[in-house]
Every structure is written in structure tokens, then in C-alpha cells.
Amino acid sequence: MTAPSPLFGKIALIGAGLIGSSIAHASRRAGLAEHIAAYIPRDTTRARAEKSGFADSLHSELAAAVSDANLVILATPLGTLADLAQRAAPHLNPGVILTDVGSVKASVIRDVKPHVPPGVHFIPGHPVAGTEQSGPEAGFAELFDGRWCILTPLSGTDPQALEKLKQFWRGCGSNVEIMDAEHHDLVLAITSHVPHLIAYNIVGTAADLETVRQGEVIKYSASGFRDFTRIAASDPTMWRDIFLNNRDAVLEMLGRFNEDLAALQRAVRWGDGDALFRLFTRTRAIRRSVVEAGQDTPKPNFGRLSPTPRRRS
Amino acid sequence: MTAPSPLFGKIALIGAGLIGSSIAHASRRAGLAEHIAAYIPRDTTRARAEKSGFADSLHSELAAAVSDANLVILATPLGTLADLAQRAAPHLNPGVILTDVGSVKASVIRDVKPHVPPGVHFIPGHPVAGTEQSGPEAGFAELFDGRWCILTPLSGTDPQALEKLKQFWRGCGSNVEIMDAEHHDLVLAITSHVPHLIAYNIVGTAADLETVRQGEVIKYSASGFRDFTRIAASDPTMWRDIFLNNRDAVLEMLGRFNEDLAALQRAVRWGDGDALFRLFTRTRAIRRSVVEAGQDTPKPNFGRLSPTPRRRS
Numbered sequence: 081m082t083a084p085s086p087l088f089g090k091i092a093l094i095g096a097g098l099i100g101s102s103i104a105h106a107s108r109r110a111g112l113a114e115h116i117a118a119y120i121p122r123d124t125t126r127a128r129a130e131k132s133g134f135a136d137s138l139h140s141e142l143a144a145a146v147s148d149a150n151l152v153i154l155a156t157p158l159g160t161l162a163d164l165a166q167r168a169a170p171h172l173n174p175g176v177i178l179t180d181v182g183s184v185k186a187s188v189i190r191d192v193k194p195h196v197p198p199g200v201h202f203i204p205g206h207p208v209a210g211t212e213q214s215g216p217e218a219g220f221a222e223l224f225d226g227r228w229c230i231l232t233p234l235s236g237t238d239p240q241a242l243e244k245l246k247q248f249w250r251g252c253g254s255n256v257e258i259m260d261a262e263h264h265d266l267v268l269a270i271t272s273h274v275p276h277l278i279a280y281n282i283v284g285t286a287a288d289l290e291t292v293r294q295g296e297v298i299k300y301s302a303s304g305f306r307d308f309t310r311i312a313a314s315d316p317t318m319w320r321d322i323f324l325n326n327r328d329a330v331l332e333m334l335g336r337f338n339e340d341l342a343a344l345q346r347a348v349r350w351g352d353g354d355a356l357f358r359l360f361t362r363t364r365a366i367r368r369s370v371v372e373a374g375q376d377t378p379k380p381n382f383g384r385l386s387p388t389p390r391r392r393s
Numbered sequence: 394m395t396a397p398s399p400l401f402g403k404i405a406l407i408g409a410g411l412i413g414s415s416i417a418h419a420s421r422r423a424g425l426a427e428h429i430a431a432y433i434p435r436d437t438t439r440a441r442a443e444k445s446g447f448a449d450s451l452h453s454e455l456a457a458a459v460s461d462a463n464l465v466i467l468a469t470p471l472g473t474l475a476d477l478a479q480r481a482a483p484h485l486n487p488g489v490i491l492t493d494v495g496s497v498k499a500s501v502i503r504d505v506k507p508h509v510p511p512g513v514h515f516i517p518g519h520p521v522a523g524t525e526q527s528g529p530e531a532g533f534a535e536l537f538d539g540r541w542c543i544l545t546p547l548s549g550t551d552p553q554a555l556e557k558l559k560q561f562w563r564g565c566g567s568n569v570e571i572m573d574a575e576h577h578d579l580v581l582a583i584t585s586h587v588p589h590l591i592a593y594n595i596v597g598t599a600a601d602l603e604t605v606r607q608g609e610v611i612k613y614s615a616s617g618f619r620d621f622t623r624i625a626a627s628d629p630t631m632w633r634d635i636f637l638n639n640r641d642a643v644l645e646m647l648g649r650f651n652e653d654l655a656a657l658q659r660a661v662r663w664g665d666g667d668a669l670f671r672l673f674t675r676t677r678a679i680r681r682s683v684v685e686a687g688q689d690t691p692k693p694n695f696g697r698l699s700p701t702p703r704r705r706s
Contacts, residue, residue: 183616208616211693212680218693227615257612267605270598272616277657278591279617283676285583285646285653292580298682299570300521302540303496303585304592306689307620313680316673323661323669330661333598338654340598341647344590348636348643356636360629363596367525367626369611376619380524380531382695 086114087248092149093118094142094164095156096129097315098210099181101219103153104134106252109221119145120216129216143171151248154180154192158321162191174199177241181207183268183318185232185261187325193234201241204261205231206268207254214315225253226374232261269329273322274337277330279311280319399427400561405462406431407455407477408469409442410628411523412494414532416466417447419565422534432458433529442529456484464561467493467505471634475504487512490554494520496581496631498545498574500638506547514554517574518544519581520567527628538566539687545574582642586635587650590643592624593632 091113093100104116118135119142120126126138139145146152146168154161161180172178178200182188188204196202209227211218229249233242246256259267286297286305297305323330347355371378404426406413417429431448432455433439439451452458459465459481467474474493485491491513495501501517509515522540524531542562546555559569572580599610599618610618636643660668684691 208613210616213693228612230613263605267609267613268616270602270605271610271613271618275595275617275621277661278595278654280672280676281654281657282588282591282650283679284657284672285650287675287679288653289583289649292576292583294679294682296580297584298679298686298688299541300543300580300584301683301686301688303521303523303581304588304624305584306683307624308588309676309680309683310689310695311617311620312673312676314673314677316670316677319673320666320669324664324666327661327664331658333602334654334658334661336602337595337598338651338658340601341591341594341651344594344597345644345647345651348590348640348647351637351640353633353637356633357629359593359597360625360627360632362600363593363622363625364629366596366600366607366611367622369607370614370619370622373611373614375611375614376623377697380526382623382697384690384695 088113088150090115090149092146092152098218100155102223105221110251165192165195169195177201179205184326185264212313229254265329269333279308283312401426401463403428403462405459405465411531413468415536418534423564478505478508482508492518497639498577525626542567578642582646592621596625
């Protein structure tokens, strides 16, 4: 009995931060590639990736990383994709699948598609998973397990290439969903981008108060605030690029958030307890659905344990 | 060698939800009381508390629960405290310490103080700890470990009574801080009340969209939204009462949040990447401080594990 041959001969990762390195770990776990190459131009970052050891070869030159690859995955911040696609294009053979992991899809199509050579299968993708950490050490094989990867293929996409990319993501532990780029960007605006924006915002607000000291905000953060600080610790470059590239959908969803918040503010001001109670009861049901869908732990406080008591008073 | 005698002979818990039952568990763990009594008027809830077995006696009558108690702890939603204090007052002996665990302190003083009999030591308190769960089964002994309990004693409070209550909370695993009620209410407005309000709000906004289905919001919630659903699953009655009783501080902090969000919205609209990047970098440092202060886990994603992969596509 021989082992089944891997899905791809060579996978080239362009960038190897949290998502790129997790893809490498997950690909290895499932034996999805014979060779995993990673393009990491910065010497210090490449040295860190070397230590983590998740790739078979690390490259300071883009051409060397992508040449002879069967699957090329763009895994850098959105603002870098146009340039990288243009530079990679001359080195892509016909038949190669070119994909990405960006959190916005219309902008990726705008930036990458013009550079895709004939015969290369460009299929935009977005694994909906992550942590607040970044860098090549942050990746782990289980990141995509039970999460969803959304692919937003363009019309005329080769069905076999699409099927192969689906198999790849399933091999990494994901479920796969297909939708169009515009809808993806709207869905992610409300499930991810606006939540991040308001988390960044409230952490900024709390840091700037003159009536409450920052030390107090930190000491008493277990009352709710600490959850927002986790999200607000996400990678600044990545998130800047998301907001610059999904402006319309973010503003649309933020407009709705603001409308609803104005109504809630009014309920607080006028002491409308019934309105508050009604909302707080509805939202509880949504939590149950998230847990039932396997998208979060049922454990209280996300299963966080209290730290060892520290005596400071 | 004999065991040291407990700090209190009898503790009476008025209400035994998440906080009340956790106090009982923590008191037992440290041997802080000879007897723990709990007043739970509703038959079904009392039966549930009976099963959990955290109290030595359960009472449907307030007088029986509090008579001969040395420490009486009000642990019900804020809206019920005036009535309970009034009804308990005739049964409190001089020398008793009367405290509470409410998330707003000025309103507790307004509601409870007028009913406190001479010789009873009324010391408002707030253990800054919790989970999104509620009810008598939700409590556990470690809830207060390493967290802060804020006491807001009135002027003229007996120093020995205050010291004894501090010892009690330290015995439960807490650090203890003293501040005045108005400042407490401002600090909690920004660290807890406004974060809860905006979490409730965005979960409501997401549920009401017509362009994105609720099922999609739930499927892709691991991208940020799920964290907000945990907070928005907190007890509706408790949180209604918090907003009704800390209106001014909540509106003040919400006003600042809204100002900052308007500026952030403008940065998104005009593509001001530098402004976004600056904020996102500052907020990252706050997260580090929260973790360094022992108020949250350093583990990515709060240490949540991915669930077992479920195949649904």
C-alpha cells in the first residue's frame, strides 16, 4: 500500500504571518503538498520563520518561491497584493491556482485580476479564522478546524481548479462556502470589520479619559473591557488595509450600528427599561446559536481560568 | 492545634445567582463562615439551589434568612434592593455588616441607606468579576480569584467593620480597593457598562439586517462577532437595572465613545490610513497591560480551542 499522493506538488506562500504559517502547518498535518515554499523578503522575519520550521524552503526572492508552484497563496496585507501579483505574474505557469486569504474580496479582485496571466486560475478566498496574534510564530495547524473558508470565484472559473482549492481547504480542516465578492464584503463588514472598529474605538476612548486613570481601566477590565482589548490587539497594518479597502460596506454597516445605538442611548436616557430588556433578551438567543453552530465554546468566560491570585492591596 | 474560628458566624445571602452562589462556594473554600443561609423566594430557583448544595440553609422567608446573621449580602438585581433592604431592616441586629454586590454604587446608597437601622454597618461593595451565565448553578469558588472587589464606604463607616469586610473579600480570593461611589460608577461605566451596551447593540444590529442572513452572521462569527455575543448573553434583568441606575455616567462615557467613533468613521470615509494605523497601534499596548496586570490570559483567542471539525458542505 502506498500513501496517496499529495494534492499539490509545490505550494508557494507569499507571506508567512499568522495565516500563512497556519496554512503551512495545516498542509503538513494533512500531507497536502510535497513542498511548501515561502516568500519572506525581510531578513529578520525570514530568520524567525526559519526557527519555526514550517516551510521546506524560505525565499528572499519572489521568483524563486513561486516558480514551479502549483498553488500560490497571497497571504500579506491587502495593500501589498497588487504589487505582489504584478511581480509574481511572469513566473506563474499555466494551470497554476492563484488564491489569497484577504478579508476583503472586491478589492482583491480589483488589485490582482489585471495581472493574472492567461491560463492561471485566480480564485479569491478568505479563511474566516484568526487570533489577535501575528507573525510567523503565531501559526498553528488547528486554526482552520471547524471554521469556514469563503471562496469568491469569478464567472468562468475552471470547475476543476475550484474543486481542487475546495479540497485543499477541507484538507486544512475548514468548511467551504461559495459566494460573490460583494456579498462576502457585506457579511464580513458586520461580522468582523465593524466589531473590530468599535473594539479599537472603545479601547482608544478608555485610554484617553481624564476622569478615569488608565490604570483603573486595566485593573477593572475583567468586567467586560478586556474582551475588547483582545480584538483591539490585532495587527495594525492588516486592519488599516481592511478599512481602506472595504470602505462602503463598513460605512453602511456602521451607519446601522449608529442608528441602533442612538435608539439605545435614548432608551437609557429616558429610562425605558422595557426596550432595554427586550433587546437584551433577543441577543441572548443569538449567543446560543453561535455556540450551537460550533463557532464558540459553551464554557463561561470562553473557558478562561482565573489567574493565580496576586496580592496587591 | 485547633482550626482558626471563621470570620463570621452566619452569612446571609439575599439572592443566589452567579455572584451569590459564587460567594457561597468561595466562603466555603476558605472556611469564612460557620453557616451560610440564602434567601431565595421563588420555589423553582430554591429547588435548583438545593441541588447545587452551596448553602447550609435555604429560605423562602427573608426574616428567617437574615436573623442572627453577622454578614448580610444583597446579591439581587439593583431594582430590587430598596424593597429588600426595607423588609430585611427590622430583622438586623446592631453590629451586623450589610453589604451588596451591585454594579452601580450611588444608586445602591440612594436605595438602601434610608432603611439601614442604627448600629448596622452598611458598606456598599462590588466584586468586579462575572461570567455571561446566571442562576444558582453558575457559581464557582474561583470566580473572584485575582479580581478586584471595590468597596465604597460612606463617611463615618466603622473602621473595624470595614476591615472585616476587606478580610472577607480577600478570603474569597479578591484584591480590595476603596473608592467613592461616584468615581466607581464612572470607572465601571467605561470598563463595563458601555462595553456591554455596544455589545448588545451590535448583536442586535446584526440580527436585524435584511442584506445579510442571521445564519451567515452566526457561521462567520469567529471573525470577531462571537466575542460580542458572549457579553450580549449576560442576564437581561441585571443589565436593564444597571442602565436604569447609572444613566448619567453611561451617557457621559457613551458620548465620548460616539465622538471618537465619528472621528474614526471619518478616517474610514476619507481613507486616512495613518490615523487608523496610529489608533490600532496604541490599542495594542493596552492589551499588553491588561495581560501583564493578570486580568486576562495571554493565550491567543483567550485560549479557546477550535471545536472538532464538523462537515457541513
